[in-house]
Each structure stands twice: as structure tokens, then as C-alpha cells.
Amino acid sequence: MSRRKQTKPSPLEDHDMDLEISRIPAPYMESEEEERLLQDDCEYHSETSEREKKSTVESQKISLLELMKKQITVKRQRDFLDSDEESVVSYKLYQELQDSYVMLKKRLREKDVIIAEKDTAIRKLSEKCRRMSVELDKIRQLNICLQEQLFLKDDGMQTQHTMYTENTECSYEPYEDVLDPKVTEFEEPLPEDLVEKDFGRVDLGHGVLLDNQKWKAIQRMDSHSKFCKSLAVAIWGLETLKERSVTGSKSNAIKGSVAKPPLSPEKVGVIRECLKDRLQQRGYQKEEVDGQLRLVRRFLSEKICDIKRKVSINLEGTSPSTSSQVSQT
DNA sequence: GCAGAACGAGGAGTACTTGA
């Protein structure tokens, strides 16, 4: 004896089914009269003649259909109103959303304008870079020519050079002829918004030129002391720094010490200016900027001291020849 | 005499490199 398993709909399925059924507009009898009409529809055969029966059935069917139509209409209206109550938002909220939408659209347009402007600026800069690159290539060629000519001149090979220029298609020109026209080519002023000058070098002021990549690396230093110290090394070099003091005054820590030449005040000023710009760009307050600027000399002094200490350690540990190599690194 | 400045030296902390 096997019991067949009946598939029982899950509660969820039951629920869904109920919902579906509820949507079907079933004829609903509001009065006993209506109910009777329907029952009569089943029993009319025995009560009236065939014709009367027919007309009666037709009229009853029509009235039933009208009743169903009416109920469907009422049900639809009720459903519509219910759904509206759930989905419609208040006018105030609608206005707010509308305003927000308009505002966002406006901002989007503004951003688009800014992006377009920046795009134009980038294109202009790219064009300038391209022109500068061409000029740089010319300079490189010129430099090669000059070095070649100087080399030949120094080695007393002028005669060979003459033969070379005469017998080949090399476009080397006499020294003066090479310089003059090229110099005039660069009389066109460079754009002011470009900080980079001298092709790949950055002008920090007071004639201090720094390799662009070095400058970018220094700018990436996280601490201000490292920034100043690295900038000092880039400007003067380790060899120079270890032979100098910040102010030029003799060491107070050692009695009878000899004063060392000072670091150039202009270049120290350049470091201070660079640090100042850096701090201002990072949003430091004036007091904080001044405080850091007062530490610049301290930073330089420390760096000099550290360099000398490093050199002395190397001298103790290795021969002088190797130590000089280390100190140059 | 005192406060401030400049410099040197020592040491702690941290980041990086190197070798097992």
C-alpha cells in the first residue's frame, strides 16, 4: 500500500495564487434578487414556455453581464486608487526632487565646461611641448656639432676637419655661423605659465636650475626637513656642503675651530622660498609657515653635520680613495 | 649676566637591503 505524495503548494505559492484570484472580477451578488436571477437561470426550463424562456434568458444574461461589467469597473477604480495611495509622493517632495535634478544637471553642465577648458589647455600645452621637443632636437644636433668641432680644434685636427667638411655631406658650419642663426631662433619668449625653462630644468629663482626629474622627486618628499635637505644636496652637492657652514661663522662647539665659507644666502633663500610655496600649497597657516621657515637653517646645519659624520665614518672604515668615492654618491 | 643663535656630537627610531 503506497501513499501518494501530494504536492502541497508552498505558503508563498498559496499567497500568489490568492493574489491572482483576487484580481479576477468574480460576479458578486449584493442582493438576494441577483442571486435568485442566477439560480433561475438554472431552473427556468420547467416554468415558462420555450419562447418566453428564451427572451427571459437573454434579458437575464444581459443584466448579469451588465452587473459584472459594473463590478469590474468598480474593482478597477478601487485598485487604481489603492495603487495611487501607495506610489504617489507629496508635492513638496516632488518639488525638492525636481530642484535637485535641475541643480545636478546644471552642475554637470558646468563640469563639462571646465573639462572642455582644461582639455583645450592640455592640447595647447601638448602643442608647446611638441614645438619645444623639436627645438630641443635642434639644440642637441647643434651641441653635437659644436663638441665635434671643439674636439677637432683641441686635438689639432683642423686640417682633417676641413677635409671632412669638404669631402662629405656633413652640414657642419663654421663656429660663428653655427651659433648666430640658432641663437636668434630662440629669441621668441617662452610662455610665462611654464615654470620649466632651459629644456628639462626647473628655474627655482636666483639662477638656480634644477633637473626636472630631481625636482619632482624632491617635491614628493613627505617631510619638510627631507625636502630642504634633499634640495640642498641637489643645489650644492655633497662635496660642497661638507666644506661649508650655513652662516660662515666658526663652530662654537669646538674651541679654536676655523670658520668655513657660508652657503650662498641667495640659494638658502631659494630653499626658503621653495619651502614656503610648498607649505602654502598644502594650506598651512602663516604661523606654521614662519615656524617651518625658521627651521631651514637648522635643517641645513643638520644635513652638513650628517654628511661630515658619514664621511668620517667612511674614512675610519676604509681607505681615503674609497671614502672619496662614497662621499660622491 | 643672560638669552638666543650656531654648530657638533650622540643616540633612538625607521626604512631599506641582504643573506640564510
Next chain:
DNA sequence: TCAAGTACTCCTCGTTCTGC
């Protein structure tokens, strides 16, 4: 991967000089 070594930075303290 991790420990040891190395290099570097930064802070603190001591010494001396200078100006008030």
C-alpha cells in the same frame, strides 16, 4: 620569509659666541 646589518633622519644636549 625573516633576522641582521646598514643608511638615513630626527631629536636632544653640550659648548661657545654674540648682542643686549
